[in-house]
Amino acid sequence: MIKNNGQVMALLVLLPSILLLGLFVYGFIGWTAYTSLTDSNGLQQLSGLPSNFVQLRNYSDLFNGSLNERFRIDIVNTLFFTLLFILVCLVLGLTLAILLDQKIQGETVFRTIFLFPMALSFVVTGVVWKWLFNPERGINSLPELIGLPGSDFRWFISEEQWLPFNWQQMPTFLTMFALGLVIYFALRWYAKKRAQWAAFAGAIALLLLMLITFDVPRQALPLISEEHGFNLALFAVVIAAGWQMSGYTMAMYLAGLRGISDDLREAARVDGAGEFGVYRYVVLPLLQPITLSAVIILGHISLKIFDLVYTMGGDTNLFIDMPGLNMYLTTFRGQQFGMGAAIATVMLIMVAFVIVPYLVTSFRTEDKR
Template sequence: MGSRRDRILAILMLSPSLVLLAIFVYGFIGRTVYLSLTDWGRQMALALHPTIHFVGLDNYRELFTGFLDVRFRQDLVNMLYFTLLFVGASLSLGLALAILIDQQVRGEAIFRTIFLFPMSLSLVVTGTMWRWVLQPRGGVNVLPAMIGREPWTFLWLSSRSQYLRFDWQHLPRYLGVGIAIALALVASVGLRRRRRLGPALAGVAAGATLGWALFGPGSHVKLLPFPELHGFNDALIGVVLAATWQMAGYTMALYLAGLRGVPSELREAARVDGASELQVYRYVDLPLLKPITLSALIILGHIALKIFDLVFAMAGPDNAPTSVPAISMYLTTFRGNQLAKGASIAVILLIMVSVLIIPYLVNAFRSRRAELG
């Protein structure tokens, strides 16, 4: 009787939060998805009673294949490169700092505070500060002049030089290969665990077929009637530096907690077997840090995919070389009054973040249920 009463009381206590969550989170997400399927903004967007028609996926088609939305496509490429560089640099630098502090250096508390301090700043403050540091005619560019050399001339936030360029026409092929690789990895996990052999083999076959259809020599899939080259902009280097400076301390704290949690018996056993310090970290510590690495990867990837305020503060919304999809959403919605297309960009960002977050949450819930069960 008491258990039932407690359950009813818990439901009553949680109901207001669940109702507010359903309305102001999932309700607004559903409303945004619906608006992305309309033409709101093409005619009298800010009228008291605007004319809105359902147009299906037209907004998404224009974003990926429209002649006027080339900036959005470059923003997607910028976000991809930024995510890879930012996450990789933050993980590497954070791990290196954690290993150094784990050596029981003198003044460890001071170094921990110094490395963690940037995380306490808002991204707007960080962006403003790094904008001053990376001024083309000041900041770090004038450091060589202090020793009598010519100052640097690198355009940190406005350079338009591009590398690793590719044709947007080939995007379906790259996606096909990526899906094929993902399916093959999932299938290999199934084969390794000796479970569900049939679906695993079917996944391999489906991935190989899809990859050949989209990437093979007979593929004629085209997104645009003309070539459109995109690549990595040099201007993103400054944004990556600022973001890494702010988040490397957070990654260091995660790794340091993980290193301090490794049983000393395991390290001593490895040293007794003749392992060097480098081998101890490689074969004992790093394998035990995999869950922390995965958590940091998810958190940093989530930050990178929805980055907005740092870029806005460092380079402004009109600087195309450093623009990201969140900036495009802001400009499209609040400057261009194309509310439906802005909602489409928001939905695309939501899907990308969900692809990163949902599998991690599902795996975490399953692991937790297995521990409790």
């Protein structure tokens, strides 16, 4: 197996970090996952009693128990927030980067200004925007300076909701999402002429379509009847978080833009592309890897966000609540360690949905090299 001293040496050098990583990262992930299957709580641990293994009860309580509406609100909030936050950061970041890339004067100054919010802590951002979003005195009263009526949107304490849906429809939505993915891959395979894969995916798509038509997911997974929706209060958090992180996205895009040689643009122009065409057919496709990295980084920030909502909303403002905050309070205020671990595990799985495809693609590109 081991061919030479070099490999032995490499193994020895790597061993400490492998052990540390294995114990302090993967070991603790495993321990948390195990704790989430028990009823571990403060009283039990302090009394030195063993915790009882309760299988998936914590999870079924979270997704379906009458007392855990807060968690379900969090899941809906976090999905909407993540989508909007990534969208805002990408669009703003790309726009700023393209503008800065026009070889304007004072570029460094603007770059520093746009990048600066990232240097702040989310706690600072949260407090400052909480003041700015004060419904009585904040930016709502700005129009009054020029004699216009002020806005009465209540920002982070707004209780308005858009797109209301029943929690029972969640399985249907998930199936529809899966259907969308399958159709997307089917089309891609079809375009690449990998006919048998495309046919296979087409069959799965048909099956999913049938399931949705006959309302099977909702009946197969009977969930508690509860209204959820997109809380308008999230706009406040999206703006604050977008303000902080779009400068960072800009920096990533700017680096990407600088990496695109002028030869390519020139070649496109020679071929008759207008300025818009250059971006549409040359620059944007070449920026795709940057977009992917940005989505990964922003996605895992938004899924784990804690400090921003804690400083803006206090410990219990359900309209902007996120799973991270719920996990902290359940674990340490309520001392329900098992339940807290279950929330943490669900968060890990959500983040894994973002990270794992990225890891897979990056492994693949490395293999190709």
